[in-house]
Structures are given as structure tokens and as C-alpha cells.
Amino acid sequence: MIKFLDLSAINARYEAAFQEKFQQFLKNGSYILGPEVDAFETRFSQYCGTKYTIGISNGLDALILIFKAYMALGKLKPGDEVIVPANTFIASVLAIIHADLKPVFVEPDPETYNIDVSKIETHISSKTRAILVVHLYGQLANMDGINNLAKNHNLLVVEDAAQAQGAKYSNGKRAGNLADAAAFSFYPGKNLGALGDAGAVTTNNKALAKAISELRNYGSEKKYVNTRVGYNKRLDALQAAFLNIKLPDLDADNNERRRVANQYLKGIKNSKIKLPFYDGSENHVFHVFVVQVEDRALFVNYLQSHNVETLIHYPIPPHKQTALHNYAHLKLPITETIHNNVVSIPMSPILSDSDVIKIINILNTY
Ligand SMILES: *Cc1c(COP(=O)(O)O)cnc(C)c1O
Numbered sequence: 377m378i379k380f381l382d383l384s385a386i387n388a389r390y391e392a393a394f395q396e397k398f399q400q401f402l403k404n405g406s407y408i409l410g411p412e413v414d415a416f417e418t419r420f421s422q423y424c425g426t427k428y429t430i431g432i433s434n435g436l437d438a439l440i441l442i443f444k445a446y447m448a449l450g451k452l453k454p455g456d457e458v459i460v461p462a463n464t465f466i467a468s469v470l471a472i473i474h475a476d477l478k479p480v481f482v483e484p485d486p487e488t489y490n491i492d493v494s495k496i497e498t499h500i501s502s503k504t505r506a507i508l509v510v511h512l513y514g515q516l517a518n519m520d521g522i523n524n525l526a527k528n529h530n531l532l533v534v535e536d537a538a539q540a541q542g543a544k545y546s547n548g549k550r551a552g553n554l555a556d557a558a559a560f561s562f563y564p565g566k567n568l569g570a571l572g573d574a575g576a577v578t579t580n581n582k583a584l585a586k587a588i589s590e591l592r593n594y595g596s597e598k599k600y601v602n603t604r605v606g607y608n609k610r611l612d613a614l615q616a617a618f619l620n621i622k623l624p625d626l627d628a629d630n631n632e633r634r635r636v637a638n639q640y641l642k643g644i645k646n647s648k649i650k651l652p653f654y655d656g657s658e659n660h661v662f663h664v665f666v667v668q669v670e671d672r673a674l675f676v677n678y679l680q681s682h683n684v685e686t687l688i689h690y691p692i693p694p695h696k697q698t699a700l701h702n703y704a705h706l707k708l709p710i711t712e713t714i715h716n717n718v719v720s721i722p723m724s725p726i727l728s729d730s731d732v733i734k735i736i737n738i739l740n741t742y
Pocket of ligand 1: 464465468510536539561574
């Protein structure tokens with residue numbers, strides 16, 4: 377079986393470094409925040425080009441804390457509307473709802489799968505205060521268009537950069553440095569993955585960074601002095617230590633992912649399979665390689681019978697989930713078609729050429 381993503385093989389590359397780090401960690405006796413979290417925050421800021429990184433427990437919490445911090449600073453209030461792509465992983469929407477804000481769904485561009493900027497304006501009301509943009513599948517959204525619109529309407533822009541670590545926009549800036557604030561996830565399967573849950577917020581806004589670093593730690597800057605109604609949503613120190621070991625390889629891994637994607641794009645020639653749009657630049661880090669087919673169940677079974685593992689990102693759109701039944705009435709046909717037809721084929725920085733060629737041949741004989 378060619379695995380969709382072989383996480384244990386990806387992490388096996390670091391086995392010796394992880395074990396050495398763990399020995400140190402055990403001896404050190406410092407298990408919460410501390411030097412590994414500080415080092416990761418400094419390095420990830422350098423990497424993204426932002427002034428601040430705040431290590432957070434996971435990607436969903438990172439999104440929630442951005443919104444909660446804007447509330448604490450008086451920039452948002454309960455009931456405000458946030459524009460969000462209808463075509464996203466549900467966490468983007470959950471964060472808005474957990475912060476007592478209201479999601480307003482906008483259809484994607486059917487080629488890039490990212491929010492269709494030309495459809496945002498008709499959804500802006502007197503209550504709209506922010507746009508949450510998602511760089512879906514690892515491809516950056518049209519940030520020039522979104523930031524212009526936001527400027528004209530005085531809206532905050534937050535990036536959900538969970539799938540786009542390292543992606544570079546046409547201006548040379550990276551994901552995480554393209555809006556007012558960004559949330560990252562380092563869930564094990566992400567391009568930069570921890571060995572458990574982990575996340576971060578990046579921003580250039582000092583007041584926001586301070587509010588988030590307080591909110592993640594019981595609302596306190598100084599131990600036992602609580603200035604805000606905070607949470608415990610800190611980045612785990614051991615996960616930070618693992619991330620410090622892996623971060624230097626992120627660019628090389630993303631290059632490998634693009635190499636695999638280019639092989640797929642060149643090699644797959646089958647009119648039944650719609651390939652993803654890619655402009656050839658570094659604005660895509662191919663978190664996943666998503667194709668569309670009309671008879672998905674058949675296609676997935678065919679690949680399974682040829683020992684190729686696939687996943688679906690995602691089978692049910694957020695507005696059709698039971699949890700979000702209040703939004704079930706919405707008509708979002710582009711989003712629904714995408715969710716019906718997408719299939720993700722194997723993609724990873726360590727996929728061998730021989731496996732890539734095998735997969736291409738299997739797809740071409742479908
Ligand atoms: C993974 C992901 C999240 C959530 O991150 P967790 O660390 O799993 O909480 C949010 N948004 C998107 C787009 C994601 O892919």
C-alpha cells in the first residue's frame with residue numbers, strides 16, 4: 377500500500393535528535409513554557425518575517441485567541457460578523473462561533489478552491505468587522521484583493537494559515553505575515569507537524585501579541601497576577617522542542633512537495649480527473665494534492681484496489697454539518713460540488729519517485 381502520508385517515516389528522519397532532546401528535557405525539569413517555547417517563538421517569527429509569534433496549544437485555539445484578544449482590545453464585540461470561506465475545514469468556522477461572532481459564508485473560486493474575492497462585497501453588512509481567510513490545501517488566497525477590500529470597509533483580516541506554513545506570496549512575504557494576524561496549526565499531519573497538538577499565532581501588532589500571550593496563560597503576564605479572563609492554551613514545551621528540530625527543514629520539505637506536485641501535474645493525463653490549479657510559484661506548499669472526479673466512490677475504490685491510499689478533504693461542508701444546522705438552509709452550490717468530488721492522493725516530502733510514477737500510471741489507466 378502506498379500510504380497517503382507516512383508520518384512515522386517522516387519523523388524517523390529526526391529520531392536521534394528527538395531522543396537527545398527528550399533526554400535533555402527530562403533532566404532540565406522545565407516542562408511548561410520556558411526556553412524551548414521561547415526559542416520556537418523567536419525562530420518562527422524570523423521564519424515568517426513577523427515581529428511576534430505566540431505559541432498556542434493548537435490551531436483552533438490559536439484562531440479563537442485571535443478573536444478573543446481583539447474583543448479584549450475592543451476591536452470586536454459579540455454578534456459581529458466575520459466573512460469566512462464556505463469551503464474550509466470546520467475549525468475556521470468553529471473559532472468564529474466560539475468567540476461569539478457570526479460566520480458569514482462566501483463561496484470559493486472553483487479553480488483555486490480559495491475564497492472568491494469578487495463575491496465578498498455583497499456579503500458585507502453594517503455588522504461585518506473581519507475577514508477570516510483560509511489558505512486552503514496550502515495555496516495562498518488572493519491577499520491583495522482581500523486586503524484592499526478590507527481597507528475600504530475598515531475590516532480586520534485574519535489568516536487561517538494552518539495548511540500553508542512557508543508559502544510565499546508574490547511580494548515575497550510568507551503566510552502568517554500577510555494580514556493583521558495569523559493562526560497556525562502544527563498538528564502532526566501539517567507540513568510542519570509536531571508529535572502531538574501544537575499551534576501558534578503570528579502578528580506584527582504588539583498590543584494583540586501581548587493580549588494573546590496573556591490569554592493563553594490564565595490572563596496573566598506575571599505569575600498570580602491576572603489582568604484578563606484567560607485560558608490555559610499554551611504551546612507544550614516538548615512539542616516546541618520537536619518543532620525547533622524540524623523547522624529548519626520546512627523549506628526543503630515544501631520544495632519536495634512541489635516537486636511531487638509538478639510530477640503529478642505533468643504526468644496525470646486523464647479527462648476524468650481534474651487537476652488542481654497551480655501557478656508554479658512558491659505560493660503553494662501542497663499540504664494536500666486534491667483532484668476532482670465525478671464518481672468519487674468508484675475512483676477511491678479503484679485506487680484502493682491498486683494499493684493507493686486516499687483521503688477526502690473534506691467530505692461534508694461546514695454548513696451541512698449537524699453541529700452547524702442553523703446554516704443548513706444556505707445555498708452554496710460551488711462548495712457542495714467541491715465537497716462531493718474532491719479526493720486527495722498521496723502527497724508528502726518523502727514520497728519516492730518510483731511511487732509517484734506508479735500512482736501516475738494507475739491514475740492514467742482509470
Ligand atoms: C488543521 C486545521 C485547523 C485546526 O488546527 P488544529 O491544530 O487541529 O486545531 C484549522 N484550520 C485549518 C484550515 C486546518 O487545516
